Amino acid sequence: MTKYILSDRSFRDEFLKQIQKIDSNYQFVLEDDLTNSEDWQNVEITIGWKKSWDEKLLYEKTPLKWVQSISAGVDYLPLDQFRNYNIKLTNSSGVHAQAIADHLLAILFMQNRGFFSAIENQRHAKWEMADNYMNPQDLRILIVGTGKIGQRLASYLNFFENQPIGINTNGRTMEDFKNTFPLHQLEEQATMSDVVINILPLTDDTYHLYNKEFFQNMKDSATFINVGRGPSVDTQALHQALQNNEIAFAAIDVFEQEPLPADHPLWSLKNILITPHISGFTPHFQKKFMAIFFDNFTKFIKEGSLTENEVSLASGY
């Protein structure tokens, strides 16, 4: 009996052939291929997830055994139900690391080289130099989240002779970081930093972690960057901090509400770079993603277990 791997998006033929090659009992399908309700009973694996699949695949004794998430963050998935019905979950942590680290480096270098003011001046045909330029090594950079993205960024910064400070759950030491501190020391470390970069997953502990008090404690010359999850930031507090120049600049890629509504007050600020949740857009995504999927798929059919990126359904990351 053919089992289905249901995907929320298409992949190139070469990857579908590879699935067949690994185990011809499995077939890659899209939702449109499942024409009757019995077909759903053959779905053992999904790639990605859609809200509408909740009712079709989440029930006592579901055939679904494993969900391979497209993203690194899994906060938007029905984790409790996965746990209840004994469905394994793997994320795609690592696939996006280079893309997001590249995005972050672009922001840091733009800022060091006076690009934000040059771009603003260009709108007004104004020829005017910024008043300070910096080397990467002149900045105290705080990377909040030392997973694969944070590690990749840290390795970049090391090349440019900067040793960042890291924050993670328990303060465990990490290569390429000058120091690491536990999450409860975030505010203390942020107070001393020129750049604070959030890359944390969204959990109960990180919801509105960056609030009014946090921004007030930051240096008024500092920059706040969010490429983690939107709800980790109290958006209203961020707006206020930028408007009152409690911090100098923000570069925000993820928002509590996406798309950010056209009439949102953040759009009208001068001291923010708004990007539309693009930091993780990954060139050669299919290839990188499928490398993780195939490793897991091979292990899954042989041993029923998963090798890479299994998510703890208790902690949510």
Place this chain on the structure above:
Amino acid sequence: MTKYILSDRSFRDEFLKQIQKIDSNYQFVLEDDLTNSEDWQNVEITIGWKKSWDEKLLYEKTPLKWVQSISAGVDYLPLDQFRNYNIKLTNSSGVHAQAIADHLLAILFMQNRGFFSAIENQRHAKWEMADNYMNPQDLRILIVGTGKIGQRLASYLNFFENQPIGINTNGRTMEDFKNTFPLHQLEEQATMSDVVINILPLTDDTYHLYNKEFFQNMKDSATFINVGRGPSVDTQALHQALQNNEIAFAAIDVFEQEPLPADHPLWSLKNILITPHISGFTPHFQKKFMAIFFDNFTKFIKEGSLTENEVSLASGY
């Protein structure tokens, strides 16, 4: 008798003390310190140059022996007269290498990560992804000029797994470059490249090197960057190429006329980044510049010769 080192700008006390320490016969002065015409006859060295000094220091049997330029490019200096009156010239090549390489990296990463369209969309409160994202290694980058700036950029690109192509006078091989070609093969190489970066000095050979035909031969998806000298580019041809989408984008830091006049048509184009000749702005400039000056000064007083960055007054670089 005290000899003068006349500078076109002030430096911090620590550096003036260092001069005294190396040779107390020399004194650092600014133009305002030279109160009578006899004082000018003690000027043996200058740091930088002003047009008004031509008539005061350039004549048969001038006491002036050595000019230490503040910049790497020396095209704006009276080279023929320096040669006639046997005045040595050193430039500050290398001082600006990191700053300019950082500036170039900012442009490349902004482009790879869709920042130019994100910034344009932000003006209109528009949430819209760009349609392609790239890794540095996906680009064929042509670096025209393999001096200290080009070498620094090449070493950056190597770290990001990109091996650039280089152009220099005779095509001599250079570390960190995949290939190098002589200047007469520039057009042929540019035709195949995704990014063309000009870092050449301005000489008779490089005046309007980038003209109408050049831009027409480039890929229409390509980017042209100029951090060398403005007059290497035929500005009108560049404007036309951008307006007609013969090339996709330009990032221009140096112009034939600076400041670029407020009514110049380049300002109104969408597919250009205009920066106000800032790529060379160097953090910790005094320290880096004085390192070159002190090496040369020490050699100069001992042996009358110069160690670092002597400019050939025949070739102009």
